Amino acid sequence: MEANTAALPQESRQPSEHDLDVLSRQLGRPVRDVVEIPARCVCGNPLVAATAPRLSNGTPFPTTFYLTHPVITSAVSRLEAAGLMNRMNDRLSAEPDLAESYRGAHESYLQARDQIAERSGTGAVPEIAGVSAGGMPTRVKCLHVLVGHSLAAGPGVNPLGDEALEAISEWWTKDRCYCDGAWDTEGEAPSRDLSRHGPQGLPGIVGRPAPVRKSKTPEDTTAETTEERP
Numbered sequence: 001m002e003a004n005t006a007a008l009p010q011e012s013r014q015p016s017e018h019d020l021d022v023l024s025r026q027l028g029r030p031v032r033d034v035v036e037i038p039a040r041c042v043c044g045n046p047l048v049a050a051t052a053p054r055l056s057n058g059t060p061f062p063t064t065f066y067l068t069h070p071v072i073t074s075a076v077s078r079l080e081a082a083g084l085m086n087r088m089n090d091r092l093s094a095e096p097d098l099a100e101s102y103r104g105a106h107e108s109y110l111q112a113r114d115q116i117a118e119r120s121g122t123g124a125v126p127e128i129a130g131v132s133a134g135g136m137p138t139r140v141k142c143l144h145v146l147v148g149h150s151l152a153a154g155p156g157v158n159p160l161g162d163e164a165l166e167a168i169s170e171w172w173t174k175d176r177c178y179c180d181g182a183w184d185t186e187g188e189a190p191s192r193d194l195s196r197h198g199p200q201g202l203p204g205i206v207g208r209p210a211p212v213r214k215s216k217t218p219e220d221t222t223a224e225t226t227e228e229r230p
């Protein structure tokens, strides 16, 4: 496994007020329970938000890394629309080495989440023990999750997230800033007054619909495919 060179040092992971504002603009809605910024654009803007494994309303939350940059999310949606997940799933069945390293990505995801839980003071969240996201450890159900993980962990941790990043290099690469015009920077950011918003978390638990992503194939429309929102 390669050195984890892309992971940010601890001090730059701390979300500032400005980061939270940018995240809300990137997503077009207020964010909540974001505890770290594990990946940033070369300009400093967030690419990925890390959400506490237990939300402040008590809901267990398995999707630790959430891709927020609109340029990357739409590029990854194009890959999904082009059927890349089906091809990856076929390969996971046919290539034991890939399956093994993908299981390793799952383990690494859980480990990273435990560390975030510790740093953020969430404590253990037994309800989601062993549960990662995106279809790991055996399937690919949301490429956005895998790409978010790859950006957070750095190259060499999530093989399929790394492949997806390579596949979007026509639209986004980590060495360049693509932020200009990627989200609305005028006016107020979406309000972070959470009182008007219901709980977000596991759709199965709180009954909220998953965010709409383009390109779900019929087999990817189950509740399990949902990428939970921070």
Ligand SMILES: [Zn+2]
Pocket (backbone or CB within 6 Å): 041, 042, 043, 044, 045, 176, 177, 178, 179, 180
């Ligand atoms: Zn930028």
